[in-house]
Amino acid sequence: MSGVELQNVVKRFGDVEVIHGVDLKVDHGEFCVFVGPSGCGKSTLLRMIAGLEETTAGAIRIGDADVTHAESAERGIAMVFQTYALYPHMTVAENMGFGLKMNGHPKAEIAAKVREAADILKLEPLLKRKPAALSGGQRQRVAIGRAITRGPQVFLFDEPLSNLDAELRVEMRAEIARLHREIGATMIYVTHDQVEAMTMADKIVVLRAGNIEQVGAPMDLYDDPDNRFVAGFIGSPS
Ligand code: ADP
Ligand code: MG
Numbered sequence: 236m237s238g239v240e241l242q243n244v245v246k247r248f249g250d251v252e253v254i255h256g257v258d259l260k261v262d263h264g265e266f267c268v269f270v271g272p273s274g275c276g277k278s279t280l281l282r283m284i285a286g287l288e289e290t291t292a293g294a295i296r297i298g299d300a301d302v303t304h305a306e307s308a309e310r311g312i313a314m315v316f317q318t319y320a321l322y323p324h325m326t327v328a329e330n331m332g333f334g335l336k337m338n339g340h341p342k343a344e345i346a347a348k349v350r351e352a353a354d355i356l357k358l359e360p361l362l363k364r365k366p367a368a369l370s371g372g373q374r375q376r377v378a379i380g381r382a383i384t385r386g387p388q389v390f391l392f393d394e395p396l397s398n399l400d401a402e403l404r405v406e407m408r409a410e411i412a413r414l415h416r417e418i419g420a421t422m423i424y425v426t427h428d429q430v431e432a433m434t435m436a437d438k439i440v441v442l443r444a445g446n447i448e449q450v451g452a453p454m455d456l457y458d459d460p461d462n463r464f465v466a467g468f469i470g471s472p473s
Contacts, residue, residue, distance in 0.1 A: 237297060237421050239296070240295070240296040241258060244257045246290065253279055254276045265438055266412075267422065267437065267439075268423075269440050270426060275444055275445065284312065285314045286306060290303050297389060313387035313390055314393065316378070323365065323366050324365070325366075326365060348386070356383070358380055372403040375407065390422045391424075392411070395411075395424075397427070404428075439451060439453055449461045449465045
């Protein structure tokens with residue numbers, strides 16, 4: 236089981252506290268969406284879960300393990316960012332297998348994992364290409380493929396579609412939803428797009444200035460927002 240639990244998590248940058256003691260439980264296999272205005276701490280929370288940012292106080296658990304002070308590589312997570320950050324000199328297949336290669340996995344195993352991920356994301360025809368020969372949507376698909384190849388228990392997405400045009404966003408949303416159904420991993424997904432939040436989430440977490448404002452299923456927040464701020468984010472008239 237690999238849910239994610241935050242217990243009174245605090246983040247300070249120098250003297251400035253930006254996360255003020257967040258408690259949250261994301262169940263195993265759940266698709267949890269973080270929404271909230273720019274600067275409210277969405278990326279910081281994800282980066283703490285990923286182990287890319289130190290946690291000032293409180294605890295982070297993944298499955299049964301307290302990972303608060305664990306190295307990022309030991310947490311069993313993979314993160315997909317807004318910018319694709321593919322290696323330009325490597326092929327798609329090499330990009331997707333790079334993490335496993337760095338961790339010393341055998342070639343045959345890497346090839347099998349890359350094929351498996353390529354199959355899920357329909358990337359086979361592109362495996363030999365370099366990133367420069369891909370569209371934005373294809374590059375983001377490769378970035379997701381790279382995450383799948385690592386076989387994580389938990390996927391973290393930080394506004395992965397916000398650089399794509401509207402049509403492609405719709406397509407990629409469906410693809411990520413299908414990925415979630417197929418592999419059943421726990422996913423935490425940051426977006427400022429209300430449609431994305433409403434259509435993809437099992438659970439929406441509304442953040443405001445380093446605190447959780449409300450947590451609930453999309454329709455519960457829509458029908459019964461605690462306040463105007465939540466209503467504003469979920470898009471129901473207040
Ligand atoms: P969001 O992703 O919701 O837009 P962030 O998590 O990026 O918000 O930022 C939350 C707050 O933390 C902001 O006030 C931001 O300026 C601050 N912050 C983020 N990263 C750093 C950093 N490395 N050093 C100092 N302040 C930071
Ligand atoms: Mg952010």
